[in-house]
Amino acid sequence: MIKIAIIGFGTVGQGVAELLARKRDEIEKKIGRFKVVAVADLTGAMTGEFRLEEAIEHRRKGGLPEKKSAMEIAENEDYDVMIEVTTTRLDEEGIAYMKVALERGASVITSNKSIAVALMDLLRLAERKNVKLLYEATVGGAMPVIKLLNSYLAFCEIRSLKGILNGTCNYILTRMEEEGLPYNQVLSEAQEMGIAEANPTADVEGIDAAIKLVILANTIGYPAKFEDVKREGITKITPQAFKVAMQKGYTIRLIAEASKKSLRVSPRLVKLNSLLAIKGTLNALMIQTDTAGEIFVAGRGAGKYETASAILSDLYELYRDR
Amino acid sequence: MSELFTLVVELEDKPGQLLKVLEPIARNGGNIVGIVHQRGKKTPLSRVPVEISFTADPKKAERIFEELQKEVVVRAFGKIRTATVSLLLIGHIIHTDLSDTIRRIDSSEAECVELNATMPEINQPSTAMMTISAKSDEALERALERVREICKEKGIMVIEPVNEI
Numbered sequence: 001m002i003k004i005a006i007i008g009f010g011t012v013g014q015g016v017a018e019l020l021a022r023k024r025d026e027i028e029k030k031i032g033r034f035k036v037v038a039v040a041d042l043t044g045a046m047t048g049e050f051r052l053e054e055a056i057e058h059r060r061k062g063g064l065p066e067k068k069s070a071m072e073i074a075e076n077e078d079y080d081v082m083i084e085v086t087t088t089r090l091d092e093e094g095i096a097y098m099k100v101a102l103e104r105g106a107s108v109i110t111s112n113k114s115i116a117v118a119l120m121d122l123l124r125l126a127e128r129k130n131v132k133l134l135y136e137a138t139v140g141g142a143m144p145v146i147k148l149l150n151s152y153l154a155f156c157e158i159r160s161l162k163g164i165l166n167g168t169c170n171y172i173l174t175r176m177e178e179e180g181l182p183y184n185q186v187l188s189e190a191q192e193m194g195i196a197e198a199n200p201t202a203d204v205e206g207i208d209a210a211i212k213l214v215i216l217a218n219t220i221g222y223p224a225k226f227e228d229v230k231r232e233g234i235t236k237i238t239p240q241a242f243k244v245a246m247q248k249g250y251t252i253r254l255i256a257e258a259s260k261k262s263l264r265v266s267p268r269l270v271k272l273n274s275l276l277a278i279k280g281t282l283n284a285l286m287i288q289t290d291t292a293g294e295i296f297v298a299g300r301g302a303g304k305y306e307t308a309s310a311i312l313s314d315l316y317e318l319y320r321d322r
Numbered sequence: 323m324s325e326l327f328t329l330v331v332e333l334e335d336k337p338g339q340l341l342k343v344l345e346p347i348a349r350n351g352g353n354i355v356g357i358v359h360q361r362g363k364k365t366p367l368s369r370v371p372v373e374i375s376f377t378a379d380p381k382k383a384e385r386i387f388e389e390l391q392k393e394v395v396v397r398a399f400g401k402i403r404t405a406t407v408s409l410l411l412i413g414h415i416i417h418t419d420l421s422d423t424i425r426r427i428d429s430s431e432a433e434c435v436e437l438n439a440t441m442p443e444i445n446q447p448s449t450a451m452m453t454i455s456a457k458s459d460e461a462l463e464r465a466l467e468r469v470r471e472i473c474k475e476k477g478i479m480v481i482e483p484v485n486e487i
Binding site: 162232236237238240241243244245247248250252253255257266267268269270271274276 | 408409410412413438440442447448449450451479481482483484
């Protein structure tokens with residue numbers, strides 16, 4: 001019996017719980033029986049015998065019933081794998097939970113981009129404890145990139161990565177391209193639609209994409225830090241820029257690029273017929289390898305079930321050989 | 323330092339014509355790299371276009387060009403540029419001394435060969451597509467680095483292309 005603790009019970013945590021409940025039969029057929037032994041977030045916790053639907057119900061009505069902190073759960077509950085899905089705050093709170101779990105010999109699956117600041121340390125800790133840290137959900141949402149790089153391209157030299165890692169920026173740029181609208185107008189439209197946040201800085205200044213790029217770079221063996229990323233956002237792009245670019249057959253996208261020479265997130269000219277000229281909130285990654293040529297993935301970079309599906313793919317990865 | 327040049331001349335299809343072209347190049351210290359007769363592209367006057375590439379000192383190349391114009395029909399003459407990049411610039415491109423910008427980008431190995439600018443309204447940032455050609459990929463990279471520096475200094479945003487695969 002696989003014992004799972006879910007730390008963080010917001011949108012993603014609940015998405016994971018819903019999918020675990022809904023797809024229980026299929027999942028158990030592949031990885032064996034499992035049980036969620038604890039869920040915890042800032043509102044409280046739930047442990048012992050309970051159904052996932054109950055936990056979701058409690059959370060929707062205001063909060064989880066037990067007055068235990070997430071840290072107490074991490075430190076004291078008996079679990080084999082921690083699904084750490086607290087929000088990315090870069091204040092290392094999430095990392096603290098993960099460290100506790102790894103130290104106790106439990107594997108960790110996370111969607112928390114905070115790992116960018118400590119990925120190498122966490123991976124080393126996991127290795128020392130003979131457990132795993134899996135983080136597919138941190139980059140590109142549902143798009144399978146971490147396992148693609150780590151497993152399927154294990155014996156390829158990765159020459160470069162070029163990606164669209166922020167759906168909000170891609171949406172804004174697509175609208176500017178198609179409608180010739182100014183940046184500010186498209187931004188407010190995106191905010192009204194819930195595609196951009198009230199404070200859009202992390203997205204439009206390329207911070208979110210840079211954090212994901214750091215995770216990808218570390219995954220392929222470049223020990224990069226956030227400060228190493230040359231970063232420029234999309235706020236200064238004008239509708240005229242698209243017009244002028246278009247005359248030469250280009251559009252503009254926010255591209256995150258990692259190679260031996262460069263680590264940067266910046267608006268770039270992309271040929272209109274290029275695979276990277278994708279539209280809307282989609283994410284994409286172009287991987288250039290020595291022996292496998294180029295590989296391109298695209299998909300939904302965010303969303304409750306999309307992120308949860310990436311978490312489940314890690315759960316499968318962890319227990320597939322049992 | 324010698325550079326690579328190319329020229330296309332139209333020659334009458336009879337013996338001894340090529341010599342008229344080669345002699346001035348040799349006399350001025352040029353080194354022939356390649357000669358291609360474009361027999362399939364004969365002109366209405368039955369002349370054969372001949373493409374000649376050679377390396378020479380740039381000043382001597384100018385002299386070669388002048389001398390050749392007296393002897394034969396010169397259709398094209400220029401430096402061979404192998405690497406090209408198009409960049410989008412956004413900002414106060416004109417009011418931050420555009421000619422200074424271009425002068426500082428240009429060098430013996432690379433130059434700005436095309437500029438396409440739009441100016442929306444007064445005091446609003448303008449947009450330009452700039453094409454730079456260079457002798458080699460390395461020369462282009464050095465030119466690109468100059469563009470980045472100059473534009474950073476002048477507060478102009480540079481949008482570079484993603485390398486096409």
